Amino acid sequence: MTAIFPVSLLLAGLDVLVVGGGRGAERRVRAVLAAHANVTVIAPDVSHWLTTRIEANEIQWIARNYEPGDVAGFWLVQAATDSPQVNRAVAKSAREAHVFCFTGGDPANSTAWRPAITHFKGHAIAVSGGGSAREAIATRDELAGLIQNHEEHA
Numbered sequence: 001m002t003a004i005f006p007v008s009l010l011l012a013g014l015d016v017l018v019v020g021g022g023r024g025a026e027r028r029v030r031a032v033l034a035a036h037a038n039v040t041v042i043a044p045d046v047s048h049w050l051t052t053r054i055e056a057n058e059i060q061w062i063a064r065n066y067e068p069g070d071v072a073g074f075w076l077v078q079a080a081t082d083s084p085q086v087n088r089a090v091a092k093s094a095r096e097a098h099v100f101c102f103t104g105g106d107p108a109n110s111t112a113w114r115p116a117i118t119h120f121k122g123h124a125i126a127v128s129g130g131g132s133a134r135e136a137i138a139t140r141d142e143l144a145g146l147i148q149n150h151e152e153h154a
Helices: 023-034 048-055 084-096 133-153
Strands: 015-019 038-042 059-062 076-079 100-103 116-120 123-127
Touching: 015 023, 015 084, 023 038, 023 048, 023 076, 048 059, 076 084, 084 100, 116 133, 123 133
Parallel strands: 015 038, 015 076, 038 059, 076 100
Antiparallel strands: 116 123
């Protein structure tokens, strides 16, 4: 297993970049908006859901393809395009700029992985699957079931 250092990020008021405009980008935008981050999306086109967030001034949109250097000034970057080449370019630029980067479906090129999360009594319980989202989700669901079962029988 790859050595990891678990951490929780306080993103409220911080600038986060999401590269991509499809369903994967939507999931990432939802997560960082929930953390009250200032979100910028770079993509030539965006989904209907992202369009509604842009029109509501909840996120900013740069309507073009990713360009090297776009990661500058962001605290966190998420590469969420349908192109593995673009995602790797984003990850490479982020690494060079000393910015943490999630790359969907490509944990080897990421400098951070988003854990699977469940909530219990006001606490977030995060599970890292060592870069495998599927394993993290399965473990999270198992833990959530154990907690719920314990609460029901306590």
